Amino acid sequence: MKPIRILIMALAIVGLTQTATHAQPLRIVIDEGVIEPLPVAIPTFVAAGGEAAQYAAEITRVIAADLTGTGLFREIPASAHISSVTSFDAPVAYADWKAINAQALVVGAVEMAGGGNLVIKFRLFDVFSGAALGEGLQFSGTVEGWRRIAHKVADVVYSRITGEGGYFDSRVVFVSEQGPKNARLKRLALMDYDGANVQFLTDSDDLVLAPRFSPTGDRVLYTSYETGRPQIYVLDVASVSRVALDTSGGNMTFAPRFSPDGQSVVFSLEQGGNTDVYTVGLDGSGMRRLTDAPSIETAPSFSPDGSRIVFESDRSGTQQLYVMPTSGGEAKRISFGPGRYGTPVWSPRGDLIAFTKQNAGRFHIGVMRTDGSEERLLTASFLDEGPTWSPNGRVIMFTRETQGESGAPALYSVDISGRNLRRVATPSAASDPAWGPLQN
Amino acid sequence: MKHFTMAAMLIGALALSACDRNSRFGDDAATAGAGGIVPGSPSDPTSPAYFEQTIGDRVLFAVDQSTLSAEAQDVLAKQATWLMENPEFSAIVEGHADEQGTREYNLALGARRASAVQAYLIDRGVAPNRLRTVSYGKERPLAICSDESCYAQNRRAVTVLTAGAGTS
Known part of the structure; x- marks a missing residue:
């Protein structure tokens, strides 16, 4: 390919x-x-x-x-x-x-x-x-x-x-899904932002989750069950070859994202039932633990200047959003509304954090300032999750799953004003989009 | 019977994908397992079928919890006894979550559940090197409707037997 x-x-x-x-x-x-x-x-x-x-x-x-x-x-x-x-x-x-x-x-x-x-x-x-x-x-x-x-x-x-940067000449990596809800086949796929030119990056032999582009779009991090348990892989887009990210010692690794310079990865590692946030060099060197708590710490995302990391934790009893320095250390809670907050993603402009919110039996995609102020919910449905930013920070793409036995996920986009909700055309059910950079 | 078929499918999928796997029940049994038949008879106390069906290979959890209920502890105590009496088997404890939650969180939650079961079995005397855990988060629901009747079945930890006396 x-x-x-x-x-x-x-x-x-x-x-x-x-x-x-x-x-x-x-x-x-x-x-x-x-x-x-x-x-x-x-x-x-x-x-x-x-x-x-x-x-x-x-x-x-x-x-x-x-x-x-x-x-x-x-x-x-x-x-x-x-x-x-x-x-x-x-x-x-x-x-x-x-x-x-x-x-x-x-x-x-x-x-x-x-x-x-x-x-x-x-x-x-x-x-x-x-x-x-x-x-x-x-x-x-x-x-x-x-x-x-x-x-x-x-x-x-x-x-x-x-007066804004564009976002049309960009690509999205996502998980293409087929089959019934209890035996779903998943494979990584790449497409233009508008759903054209779909190409598959893996076959559907192993469950794959949540791909993430590198800042230049040349590589993709994702989680695969290839060895029987979730492990992070780095895929080279041009050659479609992949290597396991070297993170020894844990039971499962997942939720990876690149640092803004593309040289390191922030991710979650689970040990003895406890999940924390770590970083490691792309070559597997210099692994460091950034959180150390008995609660679940996951879904980390860098600020675009690389100085801070936003992540979710249930240390307060429910999932909430926290910001900490990239070196680890004290984390400050930024989400305080009703309900649970997860999957935070820092916008490419640095001004907003997009998130998934669960409240009163509904799921929402929302945005807030990086200090947690000015929260705005952009969508509401049975299950919306996993926002990803357009290169210009104006549009958010996410997964929307319908309910019931024939329920299936699809990709949607919405303007950060909450207007212009649209379904993104994909050849079959699709989830976990990650929007890449504007191409050269 | 549906969930047994599903468990067998998972066994089949794992057997195909696990690169560090041991042969689960030998080649013949693995083939039979893929067809939905668990080796042995539920009335034969030394058979995997007895473990899965008579004792029960799974325990259920409350929403967003990994605490073992009294009922779950009762099942796990019997699982532990069986595992100690049948040392030729090891087990992978699979943790699962219902669909009401984000993907990453549910992976971590499934790991918590699997780990709670693993810890209980070890506490009851099963050698730690015979037990491994894996989380599927919300990726492999057993029941596919979108209400509590299905969610309750999906918030589970399943003790899946594997052939072999464990790894050091």
């Missing part, structure tokens, strides 16, 4: 268009609560030739799906367009786009280059200002990587209009 190698080059298309210089550029400020999505027109990219036309149509569709999938944009359907774009360099008929209330306009072109490559150019226009928003850009890459190029275009559009 060799991953598709994609080389994508971005070049600025300079000197072709005047960019906007007015005081109030087109902008969605996400924090202010976007109720009304911004109308955007994305006419099918202009194609040079028949083969390019096929890619042009698909690429345009993916860009539109990325943007509207955020809940921040509404696509104006092609049937409502007054003018059509037949040339990438033709002057923009602003009046025609204004007339259908398109506030943003994305114009692009696709052509086949030699050696199985595609070249995509695009420009973003602020229709009501009558000017381009930023420079035109050109991406080139292999035809196999056409979806990635489309995601890159959408990331630029999203970024320019929201």
Whole structure:
């Protein structure tokens, strides 16, 4: 299973268009609560030739799906367009786009280059200002990587209009599930953030749980029952080869996560029925115990600056969230609401901690500030758990399991505002998503 | 009878996946086990079937607890006696949780339950090197409905016999 190698080059298309210089550029400020999505027109990219036309149509569709999938944009359907774009360099008929209330306009072109490559150019226009928003850009890459190029275009559009980093050109590692609830088969799988390009990383011979990406996305930590008991493994994504993480002495190891520099792992180790938090070098060196209590300490997650670790513990009697220095030492409890709190994950921006909350027979995904203040519950269902952050810290993906004998898990995403709850398409039941970084 | 079939499936799965395993009941028995038949007769006090069915191979727990009830202690005392009388067997104690809980916590909770059973059996005289533990958390429910009638069956620790006198 060799991953598709994609080389994508971005070049600025300079000197072709005047960019906007007015005081109030087109902008969605996400924090202010976007109720009304911004109308955007994305006419099918202009194609040079028949083969390019096929890619042009698909690429345009993916860009539109990325943007509207955020809940921040509404696509104006092609049937409502007054003018059509037949040339990438033709002057923009602003009046025609204004007339259908398109506030943003994305114009692009696709052509086949030699050696199985595609070249995509695009420009973003602020229709009501009558000017381009930023420079035109050109991406080139292999035809196999056409979806990635489309995601890159959408990331630029999203970024320019929201002022936030994008997240479309990213991947998610997760557990693909099949079979009945009492004999579930599980295997690791990798996909684009939108559910496309699924590839399996393990077979379903052994139970596997909770994969986690390395900061650069080249490796995945996960837990497998390969030896008959849960042990942590490190998988190299490119070669799909794995080695056991060397953590001798315990009965079971699980709940691993990478440090922000990718060089060490924080995880749980169980001994004699007692579970605590440890760290170890990726090469198995320098294992250190960070908590030492008779209670359950698990689900550790680093702050993005690497200075602190948030984890869950039932030392107070129920699962609650605690923050401690990376070197161990005194932990400070940060969750105080009703119910139980688990699976904390520090956001990539460092400002929030996402968690699973259990209260009054329901499960929630929520976020709070790193000191525990301003708790907000984003979802509610029979069983929601295991949040993971988009690379820009704006969206959370998680597992939602339905109840009953035919109950099965699926992946969902939700904006940190609590809006735009969506199911992520997967080929079969799926759980334990971990969102990787934005790709280069 | 359903749970016996399930236990046999788990035995089969473990036997296939455990790399440091001993042959559980010899090849013939392992094959029979995969088909849902526990070796021996429930009325033969030296047979694994007697251990599983007549004594009972499992104990149940209250929500989020690993404390052994009086009833559980009674079953475990009999398990301990049987294990001491049948030294050719060892056991893996499997701890499980119901689905009402997060994955990681339930793994740790299952380990607590397995460990409580292991400690009790050792306290009753079973040699520590004959007992191992593993937690399945909420990954292997026995009963699959989503209410207390099923959850109660899933919050369990199962003493699974293995062939062999234990490891040092």
